[in-house]
Amino acid sequence: MNTWTIMIYExxxxxxxxxxxxxxxxxxxVLIFLLGASLSGVVGVKxxxxxxxxxxxxxxxxxxxxxxxxxxxxxxxxxxxxKVIIPQEAESRQAAESGLRAGKYGYAxxxxxxxxxxxxxxxxxxxxxxxxxxxTDNMVAGTAFDxxxxxxxxxxxxxxxxxxxxxxxxxxxxxxxxxxxxxDLNNGGRTYTASQFYAASMLLMFLLYSGITVTSSLFSEKDxxxxxxxxxxxxxxxxxxxxxxxxxxxxxxxxxxxxILLSDWLFGVYWGNRPGLLLLFCLLMIIASMTLSIxxxxxxxxxxxxxxIISVITVCMTFLSGGMAPLPDAWxxxxxxxxxxxxxxxxxxxxxxxxxxxxxxxxxxxxxxxCLVMFSAAIFSYRKVGYHE
Amino acid sequence: xxxxxxxxxxxxxxxxxxxxxxxxxxxxxxxxxxxxPNGAGKSTTISMICGLLKADGGDIVIDGLSxxxxxxxxxxxxxLVPQDxxxxxxxxxxxxxxxFGKLYGLRGKLLKERVEEALAFTGxxxxxxDKPSTFxxxxxxxxxxxCSIMHRPKLIIMDEPTVGIDPQSRNHILExxxxxxxxxxxxxxxxxxxxxxxxxxxxxxxMDKGHIIACGTESELRxxxxxxxxxxxKASQITPALIQExxxxxxxxxxxxxxxxxxxxxPSSQSQLQDILFIFAKHEGIIASLNIEEPDLESLFLNLTxxxxxx
Numbered sequence: 079m080n081t082w083t084i085m086i087y088e089x090x091x092x093x094x095x096x097x098x099x100x101x102x103x104x105x106x107x108v109l110i111f112l113l114g115a116s117l118s119g120v121v122g123v124k125x126x127x128x129x130x131x132x133x134x135x136x137x138x139x140x141x142x143x144x145x146x147x148x149x150x151x152x153x154x155x156x157x158x159x160x161k162v163i164i165p166q167e168a169e170s171r172q173a174a175e176s177g178l179r180a181g182k183y184g185y186a187x188x189x190x191x192x193x194x195x196x197x198x199x200x201x202x203x204x205x206x207x208x209x210x211x212x213x214t215d216n217m218v219a220g221t222a223f224d225x226x227x228x229x230x231x232x233x234x235x236x237x238x239x240x241x242x243x244x245x246x247x248x249x250x251x252x253x254x255x256x257x258x259x260x261x262d263l264n265n266g267g268r269t270y271t272a273s274q275f276y277a278a279s280m281l282l283m284f285l286l287y288s289g290i291t292v293t294s295s296l297f298s299e300k301d302x303x304x305x306x307x308x309x310x311x312x313x314x315x316x317x318x319x320x321x322x323x324x325x326x327x328x329x330x331x332x333x334x335x336x337x338i339l340l341s342d343w344l345f346g347v348y349w350g351n352r353p354g355l356l357l358l359f360c361l362l363m364i365i366a367s368m369t370l371s372i373x374x375x376x377x378x379x380x381x382x383x384x385x386x387i388i389s390v391i392t393v394c395m396t397f398l399s400g401g402m403a404p405l406p407d408a409w410x411x412x413x414x415x416x417x418x419x420x421x422x423x424x425x426x427x428x429x430x431x432x433x434x435x436x437x438x439x440x441x442x443x444x445x446x447x448x449c450l451v452m453f454s455a456a457i458f459s460y461r462k463v464g465y466h467e
Numbered sequence: 468x469x470x471x472x473x474x475x476x477x478x479x480x481x482x483x484x485x486x487x488x489x490x491x492x493x494x495x496x497x498x499x500x501x502x503x504p505n506g507a508g509k510s511t512t513i514s515m516i517c518g519l520l521k522a523d524g525g526d527i528v529i530d531g532l533s534x535x536x537x538x539x540x541x542x543x544x545x546x547l548v549p550q551d552x553x554x555x556x557x558x559x560x561x562x563x564x565x566x567f568g569k570l571y572g573l574r575g576k577l578l579k580e581r582v583e584e585a586l587a588f589t590g591x592x593x594x595x596x597d598k599p600s601t602f603x604x605x606x607x608x609x610x611x612x613x614c615s616i617m618h619r620p621k622l623i624i625m626d627e628p629t630v631g632i633d634p635q636s637r638n639h640i641l642e643x644x645x646x647x648x649x650x651x652x653x654x655x656x657x658x659x660x661x662x663x664x665x666x667x668x669x670x671x672x673x674m675d676k677g678h679i680i681a682c683g684t685e686s687e688l689r690x691x692x693x694x695x696x697x698x699x700x701k702a703s704q705i706t707p708a709l710i711q712e713x714x715x716x717x718x719x720x721x722x723x724x725x726x727x728x729x730x731x732x733x734p735s736s737q738s739q740l741q742d743i744l745f746i747f748a749k750h751e752g753i754i755a756s757l758n759i760e761e762p763d764l765e766s767l768f769l770n771l772t773x774x775x776x777x778x
Contacts, residue, residue, distance in 0.1 A: 307553035309518075313570050
């Protein structure tokens with residue numbers, strides 16, 4: 079019953095502190111917003127860029143004894159090509175150049191007269207490309223026409239080797255591949271944004287900082303001399319200690335839920351498809367950080383020295399785990415692996431990416447072992463040092 | 468019937484004896500004073516009675532229960548008013564008393580009644596909803612007491628409760644101690660203010676350097692120095708030669724000088740007064756005032772230790 083009374087008091091004390099509310103609830107959200115917005119180009123995997131169709135001036139005149147190139151016309155009518163190229167007929171090279179300068183076209187292709195017959199006879203055939211002002215447009219149209227030329231080269235090679243009949247045969251065969259296909263950089267997989275990365279990293283950093291709240295709570299009783307009074311009352315030392323730790327623990331859980339829900343609501347941070355597992359990882363993180371702080375507090379003489387040690391450990395762990403700025407994988411997987419954050423951060427990101435459970439469970443095992451070790455160390459420290467003035 | 472008995476109680480810090488084989492007993496319903504200078508071992512003794520510190524030797528029995536064997540049961544019977552203010556600044560006065568009341572096991576209507584009672588007793592009813600941060604030093608001291616008495620303890624221990632407060636609040640606290648005693652509580656009152664202890668305590672133990680050097684009622688203790696009187700002379704032009712001659716006088720036991728005041732300790736002032744006035748006149752010392760004082764606890768402490776209580 080005393081444990082309950084002390085826990086309720088602790089909650090009341092913490093929720094009445096404005097500075098605590100600002101530090102625990104507002105500051106993480108502000109940091110997630112600032113870091114997520116400012117470092118979106120540095121962290122995370124970008125989604126596939128959208129490619130707008132390019133207006134291409136096509137100069138396709140009739141040759142001597144022949145009409146405009148049917149091959150070019152057929153190529154430009156392919157549905158997949160029309161997704162990236164909008165052909166615009168131009169009367170002459172001059173008209174195409176003028177349109178390019180004026181920005182009317184993004185790219186121009188000059189088809190020489192008799193292009194088709196040259197190709198079919200296996201002779202030298204050449205298209206002329208004129209680049210426009212926009213680099214992306216040039217790349218998109220250039221890639222499409224390179225593909226066309228590859229096909230032409232293949233047909234010419236077939237004609238040169240097998241004779242003109244080969245061209246007829248190959249033309250009757252169904253196309254075994256699309257002329258243009260837009261790929262996905264992530265091969266269809268999920269990606270995470272800078273906001274997601276920093277939301278996870280800041281969440282873990284602030285959960286680690288809950289150790290500071292433990293420090294403040296344990297030392298405030300000493301500084302107020304209320305610990306002296308409580309120790310003279312019929313209250314077991316363990317009841318007092320557990321009550322205070324439970325109070326701080328509940329506040330940390332509320333903080334964790336607030337960061338997750340508010341970052342989702344305010345910034346659209348997606349936390350993955352395993353909310354239960356996410357909360358379990360956060361709970362283990364809270365236990366690890368609180369037990370670490372308890373050990374430090376019990377062996378520190380002042381609140382200031384304990385807070386300093388916890389702050390340094392928190393910042394170092396966040397940095398080494400790659401939570402502040404992206405670090406090389408080799409670094410993160412070696413030095414970063416000695417931090418508590420590393421195992422939880424990697425797990426949270428995997429949950430965001432919808433990874434298989436088998437990829438997350440090893441992290442759960444390791445953070446559980448860390449918690450067990452830290453919990454044992456905290457109990458040992460309490461029995462060795464105790465909690466009194 | 469002895470309510471509290473301390474037998475050969477010993478406490479060491481780094482091999483130094485802070486409390487050295489202390490023995491005394493306190494009767495039920497009495498106000499027992501523990502007097503001594505700073506560092507005498509009063510607070511350490513109090514801490515051991517409350518179960519805050521473990522004694523390195525001896526035994527402490529409160530209301531028939533050993534502090535060493537049944538600390539929680541003993542603590543239920545005790546209300547400690549600590550020397551330092553032990554309050555939560557971010558909780559109201561009523562919340563402070565209520566919180567500590569809950570830790571003594573009070574609940575519901577009884578708790579509410581006791582909180583109101585304790586605040587009324589200390590004159591803080593009208594400030595129940597205010598936070599201690601808005602209180603004066605004296606009011607904080609009173610709230611400090613309220614937090615210790617709401618469970619109506621059999622033994623109230625007050626560890627220097629009047630340190631650093633104004634005379635009005637001091638009187639209020641001393642009156643409160645008497646009132647609590649009349650309500651049936653046994654009180655242990657520690658202080659280094661001799662007048663306070665003399666004013667409210669039924670019996671007094673004087674501590675110095677971890678020892679009890681005297682114990683009894685005030686009159687019993689005065690009796691021990693009844694053979695000695697003190698003459699306090701305020702004067703100007705006090706020369707070393709004047710002090711030397713006073714010290715050499717066969718009828719004067721001891722001479723103390725502080726600034727413009729000379730204190731003379733002697734078996735009988737009447738027989739030596741003329742000689743003293745003569746010596747002052749001889750050395751051209753100009754007397755501003757002269758008081759013959761009866762022996763008090765301060766005199767006893769001086770007599771026993773050669774030092775004053777506030778040294």
